[in-house]
Amino acid sequence: MVSELSELQRCKGLIEQRLDWGPADTWQTTDFENLSELILNETGVSLSTSTLRRIWGRVEYNHLPSTTTLNTLARFAGAGDWRAFVKQNKAVTVEPEQQPGAVREQKGTQSWKRLAWIATAAVVVILASMLAFDKGEPQLEKNAYTFTSQSVTKGIPNSVIFTYDASASPTDSVFIQQSWDDSKRVLVDKNSHKHTSIYYEPGAYQAKLLIGAQVVQQHKLVIGTAGWAALIDRPKMPVYLKKEEFLRKDGMGADITVIGQKNISLQPEPPMIKYFNVGNFEPVPLDNFSFSTEIRHDYNEGAAACQLTYISLLTDDTPIVIPLSSKGCVSDLNLLSVDSYVSGKKADLSALGVDFTDWVSVSCLASGGKIRYAINGQHAFEFPVPSRPIRVLGIAFGFRGAGSVRNVSLRTGGKTVFEAL
Structure with a gap:
């Protein structure tokens, strides 16, 4: 029990490093809601805000979480499951006095309150050197460093060459x-000038060059697609679909036969099927756009009864994420409109519960400083448009199980920028 609790503490520490939100004891309710959304989007498993608050000690609870919760946390921390996470730590023995404190930069100050349990002796040495460097040292002169990138192709997976x-x-x-994901941080030779990384999903990323724990250079990096791309999300590497396996004359969608041919089971845990189109149209300003599409979830057997679905407008900032489900499962939904976030645990999201036996029309429109969302032609929600300039770069869909898409349209200033299916 003590060992398992220690492993849970290590897992929490790695998640806190990845998020870089500052000390966890300063997190507010909205932070736990955002974490719940991130975990759902990445793992397909919904951990409630109350569960996360218990795990992070906001509510007295001295027992281990369930196996499902542990597996989900481990996946979000970068491991395949809880057993693999624990096994990684047992690969190296470290004396307690040698385990360094986790280092996190928050508004120019350091947070030393949690131990970062490290999986390998090499990482222990790295973090120890970071600790020695960061403690009491002044901020570095960022102009002394350069950092650029170039992708080698258009499509996924895609290697990026960093200079x-x-x-x-x-x-x-x-x-x-x-x-932003700390688990994607790699040690490089300071005297070299090239490093390559593989990106498995398209989207807009913020690549960073760090000295110790200090970001000295960063830039936005867009991983685009060659037209539509589709994948089946898996823990280690996605399974990519050929265009003829999901593109149809009347729309887009991989049926359960295609999924079965990849030796991926739909039960007991249906996979997340994702579709992307990124970087194939001129960026659209968020304060002057309209988007519409029709979707249908095609599988509701067993654990897919909720028919969890999402539509995302990928931007060069925080995305828009419109979730949908069968009517009885709206409590598990989380709506994200750039800076505005609504949890189905604390708000009425019944407008996002739909009948997927027929096509569902979804649209959003920015006008008068508001982004207005409609389901089947009925107004559902509206949120303010952020004041900073943000552009839509891509479109994504996700289905827990299998689903279809048709009639995708993106417009700005009365002009059609992108139309497909």
């Missing part, structure tokens, strides 16, 4: 990070 100059670094702890 960097970190020769001015006072330490060997130089890292390149693919995105």
